Amino acid sequence: MLNPLAQELNNVLKNTTPGELLSDLGLRIFFPKGIIAQGGEAKKFGKVANATIGTTLTGGKPAILEAVHKYAPELSAGELVSYMPTAGNPELRTLWKDLIYKKNPGLKGKSISMPVVVPGLTAGISYLADLFLDEDKPLLSPNPSWDNYALIVETRRNSQFHTFNLFSDDGFDLDSFKKAVEKEAETGFVRLLLNFPQNPSGYSPTNAEAAQIVKIIRDIAEKGAKVLIWDDDAYFGLNYENDIYPQSLFAEFADLHENVLAVKIDGPTKEDFVWGFRTGFLTFGGKGLTEEHYAALEKKLMGLIRSSVSCSSTPSQSLALRAFSDPALENQKKDFRKLLEERYTEVKKFVTSHTSKNLEALPFNSGYFMSFHTKVDAEQLRQKILHEKQIGTVAIDSETLRVAFSSIEKEQVETVYKAIYDCADNM
Ligand SMILES: Cc1ncc(COP(=O)(O)O)c(C=O)c1O
Incomplete structure (x- = not known):
């Protein structure tokens, strides 16, 4: 029996590409109207007292031990020890969205969701696997790939990890990629993970290769397949040659076709040299999707976050927010x-x-x-x-x-x- 709140979200996503791509868990998950939602309401309307959230307040502020605070004195108690909202610090999310547009000029005028904060890119990938993969919903990725993908897809999600050959003698193996995408499309669905700059090869497509990759996806979407593309941009910005396609391919896929849903997985882990912060973002983009559709996807992600880690780390988000606003x-x-x-x-x-x-x-x-x-x-x-x-x-x-x-x-x-x-x- 589906929870009525899950049903509500599924109704919003009905007859959309994301709605058709959801896994069993993706269909089941919802964000409960429980403690977190009621706490949010109390923040707005509980003017006399807010007896909802399990933290310790003194003088309206989170209590903080001096033994903790003295090591990060510039940050307030709220920036250090309070809980963050399930989808992350709203200011940080807004700032990161602005940065995505700035770093990817090709996104100009295209609508994308608010980035949702997750505890690192790995968690983001795992949540996407929850949302879109199951036993008969495989993921296509290059061979070789980062080994953690297969662990998440096969071992954790009991799904299948399909691969295409990453390289031919001339660079990116467009032929193998095209054949593999067409093979997946025989089921009506393609779920694809692309990661550039790539782990383990350190490769990014040239401008010409990127154009061909996009064309292959456009062609398959025009023929009717529903295509989900995960863009793992962990190493974004570390390009050392001139002919590399300079943006995330998400900039192309975000409004490519009504049958394409793109998800950007990114964050400061490598981009901003803060590997242990455990802060990442998931951002959706799809042609024809409305704010209501994006909000439903966000709620489903929030359900996955709430039911696993509850929310991401506060000090990391606070430090990231301050650093991103620092002109140096x-x-x-x-x-x-x-x-x-x-x-x-x-x-x-x-x-x-x-x-x-x-x-x-x-x-x-x-x-x-x-x-x-x-x-x-x-x-x-x-x-x-x-x-x-x-x-x-x-x-x-x-x-x-x-x-x-x-x-x-x-x-x-x-x-x-x-x-x-x-x-x-x-x-
Ligand atoms: C391709 C790729 N994606 C994601 C990650 C993980 O990032 P995070 O440390 O934010 O989980 C890595 C880290 O090694 C990676 O190589």
């Missing part, structure tokens, strides 16, 4: 990006001037990583590099070795890569 932020980010770019350039120099019988660098032009296609077992190679050279790398699968150049100093690049090549050639 952009220049400081530029300095860090430059650092990463210098490491990239050094790695590029090494791999283009060295050859190995057992290693082939996969295309890379952005982000934190690069990967090798290995002709020997990648796990055995990893072990050899670790134990003989005391250098850590990651075996993504039996033929892919990932190197996070983001975390090695420019001066270490030569040593690290020489060790990797030596080990590979001695196998």
Whole structure:
């Protein structure tokens, strides 16, 4: 039996692309008119007293221990220890939405939802899996991909993780992508995850490839398939070559066709160098969707958040809000990006001037990583590099070795890569 509140949301989404893409859990979930909703009403109308929320108030403010407050004295008690609303700090959400438009000029004039705050991009991906995947609703993603996708999709959601080949000899494998999308579309639905700059390859599509990717999706949507696209933009802005498509593909998909629903997964984790903050955002965009549709999707997300972590961390959101309003932020980010770019350039120099019988660098032009296609077992190679050279790398699968150049100093690049090549050639 569906809860009447879930039914209400499903009615709003009836005959829309998001409505048709929902999973079993997506159909069931709703945001209860419980403590949080009643607390929200009390905030507005409970002028004499607000006896709703389980916090400790003194003088109308959250109580805060001096032993806590003294370590972040510039932040108020409210910014540190109060609960945030389920969908996040409203000011931060508004600011992030403005930033999305600023960073993606192609979105101008296109309507998107309010970003919902989630505790990190991983949680955002997991919530999308809750909302749109189940046993017979698979997700399509490139091979190789970030390993956490398969854990969420297959193990956690008992769904299926379908893949296409990420690279051909010329870069992004458009042919494999097109075939895989068309195969999914035979069911009437395509659920697709794209992540650029990519983990583990460090690749982003060129302008020409991006145009082809968009065309393939437009064509399949025009033929009637309902298409869901997740844009994992974790490494947004870390582009090191000129011909890379400079925006999130979300800017294209957000109003591509009535049959396409796009979701942007992003946040300050890598963009603003705050990995442990556990702050991310989910933002929807779909041609023809109204504010009412977006609000229904937001309510469903709020149900998922309320039923798992209740709400995201307050200090992280408060710090992010303050930092995003700080005029010094952009220049400081530029300095860090430059650092990463210098490491990239050094790695590029090494791999283009060295050859190995057992290693082939996969295309890379952005982000934190690069990967090798290995002709020997990648796990055995990893072990050899670790134990003989005391250098850590990651075996993504039996033929892919990932190197996070983001975390090695420019001066270490030569040593690290020489060790990797030596080990590979001695196998
Ligand atoms: C592609 C991709 N998406 C998402 C994430 C996770 O981001 P967060 O730390 O905000 O959960 C990562 C982190 O490694 C990643 O590589």
